[in-house]
Amino acid sequence: MIIDTLQxxxxxxxxxxxxxxxxxxxxxxxxxxxxxxxxxxxxxxxPGTVYAxxxxxxxxxxxxxxxxxRLQEISNPGDMEGKIFLENKDIYSDDYxxxxxxxxxxxxxxxxxxxxxxxxxxxxxxxxxAGISGKEKLDELVEESLNAAFLWDEVKDxxxxxxxxxxxxxxxxxxxxxxxxxxxxxxxxxxxxxxxxPISTANIERTLLAIKSRTTCVLVTNNTKxxxxxxxxxAFFLMSKLIESGPTTKLFMNPSDQxxxxxxxxxxx
Numbered sequence: 001m002i003i004d005t006l007q008x009x010x011x012x013x014x015x016x017x018x019x020x021x022x023x024x025x026x027x028x029x030x031x032x033x034x035x036x037x038x039x040x041x042x043x044x045x046x047p048g049t050v051y052a053x054x055x056x057x058x059x060x061x062x063x064x065x066x067x068x069x070r071l072q073e074i075s076n077p078g079d080m081e082g083k084i085f086l087e088n089k090d091i092y093s094d095d096y097x098x099x100x101x102x103x104x105x106x107x108x109x110x111x112x113x114x115x116x117x118x119x120x121x122x123x124x125x126x127x128x129x130a131g132i133s134g135k136e137k138l139d140e141l142v143e144e145s146l147n148a149a150f151l152w153d154e155v156k157d158x159x160x161x162x163x164x165x166x167x168x169x170x171x172x173x174x175x176x177x178x179x180x181x182x183x184x185x186x187x188x189x190x191x192x193x194x195x196x197x198p199i200s201t202a203n204i205e206r207t208l209l210a211i212k213s214r215t216t217c218v219l220v221t222n223n224t225k226x227x228x229x230x231x232x233x234x235a236f237f238l239m240s241k242l243i244e245s246g247p248t249t250k251l252f253m254n255p256s257d258q259x260x261x262x263x264x265x266x267x268x269x
Contacts, residue, residue, distance in 0.1 A: 005068075015044035016175045016216050017068065017186060022082035024063055024072070029261040037063040037078070045186075045233070050208050050217045052231030052248065054224055055267045059237040065188045068218070069105040070098045086186070091185045103130060108153045108177030110191040112171035114163035115178075119146075119155050122163045122174055141181050148178035149207050169200025175208055181213065187211070189219045193226065205230045225263050226253050 019065050022041040025034055038060040047050045066072040068084060070091065082156035085089050091101055103126070115122050124132075125143045132138065142159065146152035153175045155166075161175055172192055179187055189208075193201040208217050208230050221227055230249060236257075244257050246264045255261045263269050 002052065003101070014047070016047045016087060017043075017045040017218075018062075018083075018085045018088075019043050020083040020085070021082070022067070022084060024067060024078055024080045025061075026076060026078040036240045037066075039241045041082070041237075043242065043245060045216065045218060047216050048213050049232040050219060050220055050230050052210050052219045052234045053226035053237060054227050054234060054263070055237035055243075056263065057222075058239075060240045061237050062190050064237070065107070065190050065218065065220055068186070069102050069107055069190060071102075073098075101235065103182050104185045106184040106187045108175045108179060108187065108189045108192050112168045112195065113175050114171045116162065116164055117123045118160050119166070119174065120159040121161045122178055123181050126178060130182060145177040145181040146174075147150065148180050148204055148211050149173040150225060151177055151209070167200070169196050171201060172196060172204060173207060176204070177213075179210065181248075186214055186244060187215050187217045189217060191220055191222060193221070194222065201226070222269075226254075229232060236263065238263070 020042055022038055023036060025036045041064065043061075053064065055061055063072065066075065068091075069078065072078065080092070085106065086101070089096060108228065115125060117125070120142055122151040123145050124138045127138065127141055132141070136235065138204060143152060143156075152172065153171060155161075176187070176192075193204050197205065205226065208219065211217070217232065219227070231248045233246065234241045234248045234251045234252065236259075238259060244251065244255065244260055251260065252264060255264065
């Protein structure tokens with residue numbers, strides 16, 4: 001069910017993130033042919049929203065996320081055309097420090113990840129690298145971040161426990177809390193619930209709805225029902241192309257393209 005109250009009224013004059021004619025091709029050949037991962041993607045993402053990206057496998061959804069915080073150039077480089085702007089700044093310009101970018105744009109992967117250290121140290125790891133010190137300040141960050149991820153009540157009495165002992169759902173919320181500790185402007189989530197049970201999935205969705213007012217979220221999900229539950233806006237990718245995007249209610253109830261309707265109704269995917 002799509003909850004109409006989730007639909008925002010963003011200031012459309014000032015997108016937080018904007019891509020212009022973004023294309024990307026990996027530097028490898030599949031069957032002797034270069035396969036584009038993204039083709040001419042232009043999107044605007046506004047502050048205070050959850051923006052879902054849906055589509056079948058190999059549509060370019062994860063590549064799109066990795067380009068936003070420049071992980072792609074580390075893990076699997078390729079050739080990019082077009083522009084990506086964060087608050088009107090070209091993130092691929094020579095004077096844009098990718099390390100600063102990755103503090104401003106958090107990333108949560110599909111598999112729950114916990115650093116092999118205490119729950120407390122997981123949260124303060126990034127802030128310490130960023131130069132934040134002082135026990136009182138770090139303690140505040142830990143409580144604030146874990147509360148935002150709806151994890152504080154479950155772990156507040158065992159912050160010294162190794163985080164690898166947490167359940168999968170707890171590790172995923174810890175990953176989100178770890179990103180939130182750096183107070184990012186944008187949080188990217190690549191199928192964060194794909195390995196989780198329904199209860200853990202519900203906790204992640206509750207977290208996204210709670211944090212979007214201070215940290216805009218871009219969610220890649222293969223679960224169209226999840227997109228309808230949590231996303232204010234949704235984009236449908238297919239075979240490297242953006243087919244359509246817009247308010248979630250409209251895209252799900254009255255899509256402009258038959259391919260979108262076919263995917264949402266389960267005719268392919």
